[in-house]
Amino acid sequence: MTPSRLEVAYRRLLRCYPPRWRRDHGDEVVATLLDLADAAGRTRPSPADIADLVAHGLAARLGASLGLVPVVVRQRIAILALASLAALSSDLFVVAEVLPDPWPAYAGDLAGGGLTFGPFLTVGAAIYPLPVAAFVAALLGARRAARSLLGLTCLAVCAAVLVAALTDIERPPLYLLLVLFLLAGMALAGTPTKLHRRGLLTAAALFVLFLAVAEGYSCLLVRPDGYAYYANPSTAYRGPEGPVDTIQAILPATVILGITVATVISVRRPGWTVAAFVVGTAWPLMPIIKATRYYTWGWEADYAGGGFLLILGPTALAAVLDLSRAASPHTLKTPHQPAEDQDTATTK
Template sequence: MTALERRYRRLLLAYPADYRRDRGDEIVGTYLDLADGGRRWPSPSDAADLVRGGLRQRLRSAGATDLIPGVRLAGLLALATATFLAGFWMIVEQQSPPTEWGLRPSFGPFVSAGVVAWFGWLIAALLVAVTPGRPSRSAIALAVLATAAVPVLSVIAGSLRPPLLVLVPQVALGVLALAVADHLPLPIRALPITAAVAGGMVAWADENVAYWGADRGGVEQLLTAAGAVLLAVAVLLTVGLAIKRDGRGTWALAALLTPIGLLSVHILAGMVDGLGGAPRPTYPTLVTTALVVAMLGPTVLPAAVALRRRVPTHSTDPHSTDPRPTRPCPTCGAHR
């Protein structure tokens, strides 16, 4: 066995054991036939293709073929929410705080270094509308990296930055937005840029919202409202799709648990501290709650897949009189 074949077979571990046993030699042989002479390592595209194929096959064998479409739906909702917030904060960056706060623009004409991230999100929203696929996904990835880098950039530039309460949920929304589908109708592709414009209009209507000040309640209220709207839309989609026996909404809701929770993390942390009214949780409680919420989506999705695999699925044929449970075919995902 050559080194290249051995490495292809390691990648084949992404597939279920029975699938590897039945078709593993065929798959590895195909990749070896197509590989360039003298190659010792699988190409990045081959590796990604094998891992994606293995994931799809595992989902099919678990009867969870609608998980990936559901996560893509969640990515679209997350992207629209992220661009709405970016449009809002972009306007906030151009509004000078009240003079009694003692703050002045510290990043050129803008209030903080956060403008770099918000500008990146607006570019990503535009690219999703006009050039879907790899360019738009790369732009989303750059916007996520720019948002995560804002604290470091603010230190280097000696400028102010948006609070972590704003930056952390934006990163979570962006990571999920990377899953957005490439081939979408133009009206749907235009949703992120439309949301960004709407966010900017809301910010112009409320000139008192800012990152800093004695009372940051406006920021918290905006984040909570965004989380509530995102949750309501996800629930409505879940119910509507479930009526049609479509499980995408359920998976989308599960994937959105982390960004929804991070948008309202100050309220959740306040509940943990047992405070009433406008919550003001302690910093350790806030950090702990954020860490727990951050693990919701990554924990719930694999657990749901494992549960789907363990629980026998009954036939969905309304005319069937056979009460015996059926299991999904490990190859095609169909129930038998």
């Protein structure tokens, strides 16, 4: 019997896995994927399936299968990654993409002098709604929709880089796109399991508070007569004392505080230190890459790079210890722990 085009596509994706794994599990996985696709009326692999197969296949080839990470840890990483991704995307869409109409003459030129993306400044406007929609889908319990939207986010980031390279249309800074891609990948790795609403809402509220503080601090740094400067969307991405610049400025203290609080919480709920460490090392890539590229000899490089290197060792050790506790078969839920985590009591 001649295999269908969908089956051929799935078997090509399974080439990401080692040959031995494909011999042992390939037929079973393909049959399951075909049944799910038939039930959904799909004739081609979904973005979520593609991202999932590629990520797990490469991890299996490297001997670091995601299955080795306890479910509870994957969930908590996904909660922090998805909440922070949605909060950051919402903030950037509002403060960095919406162009004034008409564009005021005193607000300066557009960043780079390139073409705008319709009524928006860059192609980032096509990316930011996707993780916000994924967050809403996760809140509603639509895991497949959330995974598909996160997969589309990764593809949209790659497409934005390609579009900007081939045309004059602007894109957000590359270091910002990298962080968006990493956060979407972390969230995608944890969404096969249920993400609790309370955890998502709490994490989102904390990240919204962080961004609100950054926005308020940015407004204070701008002179009282500098509203036109602050209201210029290009300032948000590239301007000194703009929103993105201010976010990067307060990141070191925020990451240290976040990991410290997570370490305290992990005494009774293992996994949060690992989650805070993994997500907390993705966000600082923004100031580190920016400082390395633009301010090699400035104080920004010492502050961003040196500061994070100073705390990397102790926080990494705390994360490793927390991971070992979360992976322990003796780490079970006790009566004083909330019911929301009952289904994640067993970590393997």
